[in-house]
Amino acid sequence: MKKILYISVVLFSFSSIFVSCKKNSVISSISRDDLFSLKYGNFENQINLFDLAEYGDTIPTSMAMKGGFFYISNGESKKLLELNSYGDLLTLYHNKEENPAPLFNASVGNSVGVSPKANEVTTKKVIEYPFNCPSKICVDSKQGLYVVEVLPVERQENDGKRTLKQVVLRFNNNSFIDYLGQQGPGGTPFPYIYNIYTTANNELVVICIVPDGHEVFWFSETGYLLHNILINTKDAPNPLDDEEDRTTYLKVENIIPDNKDYKLFVKIDYYNPVIDETSKVQSSVEFNSTYVYPLDAKTGKYGKPVQIPGYEEVITQGFSKIVYKNPYDFLGVSNSNWLFFTITTPKGYIVQIVDPDGSRIIKRLLEFNNDKILFQNFSVSGEGIVTALLAGKEHADVVWWRTDSLLDSLVNK
Template identity: 20%
Template sequence: MPLNNKFTNSKFDIKTYNGLVYIAEIKTNKLMIFNSYGKLIQTYQNGIFKTNPDLKIKKIDFEGIQAIYPLKDFIIVADKLNNKKSKFNQKENIAYFMRILILNKNSSVEILGQEGLNGMPFPQIYDVNVDENGNIAIISIYSEGYIIYSYNKEFSPLYKIYVNKNLLKTIDNQKKKYNISIDKVFFEVNKKTLYVKTTYYENIGDNENINDLGIKIKDQYIYKMSLKKNKELEVINKIALPKNLLDDKQESFINIIKIQKDKIIASTNMKNLSNNLIWKLDSKGSIKEQIALIEPPNLMFLSESLSKDGILSILYGGKTGVSVYWWNLNALLKL
């Protein structure tokens, strides 16, 4: 299971695509689309809400919207089913209670499941990766790690991959010395390339709480793996992430925001850190660029995302509502 940090467990999800801002409000089962000036131009919501004639409102049968992934021709929505529709496999010890909704531009809605359209529900959905060819990887999380379900652009199933501690045990004996967390998984379907970010750590006592996670971080790595024809994974690169980022005698937890164009975009999650530090790392884990984002005062971090065109969006909450801040990492980090 991944280590908890400030980038998870938000009641909002935010994404940007082609100059538009997509915000899902988990509590109200609502998806809102804004233009770059902050004007609400489209809403998807359940039928329990009244129609507003001043807005384009599309009523969708959301059961428990969790995350959104806007694309050119449709929007992917991770939707949590109610208990009556969920399934539990006692032998696998896995609960299947999430579906993928495909919201098409023509207002039609399709449901993606494990076997393709109208298939069985997924376990808890952790992330969705879409490559440049339109292939989709649904990354689900369960008690032992992750299950990756991948599909082509016609939503036909391709590969099913398990990423867990047993997999890492076969490729790295460091597990014997420390606890291990699998924090992030990315899968490029067309390249059959898998990235796995891990943290090796030791538990510490209450009086040694030196960071937000309450652990002593020893090492952090990204494993780059290739899916072979026999469907086995082969490690082609082990990237050691930087240590002592802030020279403060403690290891920073490194959050991987995205891996694109062989560049690693990461940020730190430090105790009592007022600024958000963003790093660009090369394929060897070396720092190439770094910036400090001055975060707005008196606002609380809610959610963040990095678009394919290099725009970092961070959603903050305050007493009067929420605010979205953008940074062009193409210019700041030379992506």
């Protein structure tokens, strides 16, 4: 009888054991555009990333790009920045108790030396809000801002299993509207929010991590709950059921909404146990395969999946050769439902882009020096542009890779 176990998977790194490693094939790089840089500090056009070690993997800083404008949520400094592609600050949302009063000077160029044109009129706005710790951020087509916020301790709730302490703040027309909880405006705080997204219909999708897996809250443009889906790990589909009788481990790695339809893309990684030949005891796990399933947000039913190739690394030592496969991370989905995946390499990131039915796959290297990057936040726009906030020792760079041109060339063939 087949036995399926569902546990959290810990991957082990074997690269330090071997003498050398090389890739199976050369992957072409795509040119990177360095748009602007932000200095560290407390002034209005700076961000605070001084306490990275304190936050670990939950650093409350993220960036979104919409229509060539960049929106940065910086939890440490309790503020949000809206900037254009030259790095000019357009709107500052900040906690005035935690930040100095802004000293706007339109004649000052940005930190990469690009000054505003002589006839350019720069209008900067300041919106005050008592932020506690803003983190994830997204933007809709009307430039409405959504940001994850942590409530003060006295406003947090407990459902008997966990503390509910996060909400999603809404801003529009440069003013605060309200906050969304599980039921909508003013609702119960959410469990831990993994990410938030907006769709082409200006609907908000909130992805939460819960004890049984993931819970998705899908809201209308006006903020009212349309769909609530629990993606239970133990009920997730397993294509390896039809294979030989063996234990299988799976992990729901990420969930991203479709931009137009009430559909979710659920990425699941599958692993096999590794049995030590001497002791006959399981010593670790090894990656088997990745599938992305479309899930109907109305019915909760899974559709036909697309298999996503893993990243293969060839390790050689003398005359022996071992091939290791690792899963890519699920980065995002374009408006035309191309699926974007990334994985870290010594030279930067490899982005793997897969069309909706899995028939076409393109890979490109996004070059940057990992050794000099202290923190990174990647995202992909609806057009298919990969953007990143890359934080080094002295400043943070905002960059993008025009991967949308790759998609255009394939679609127009």
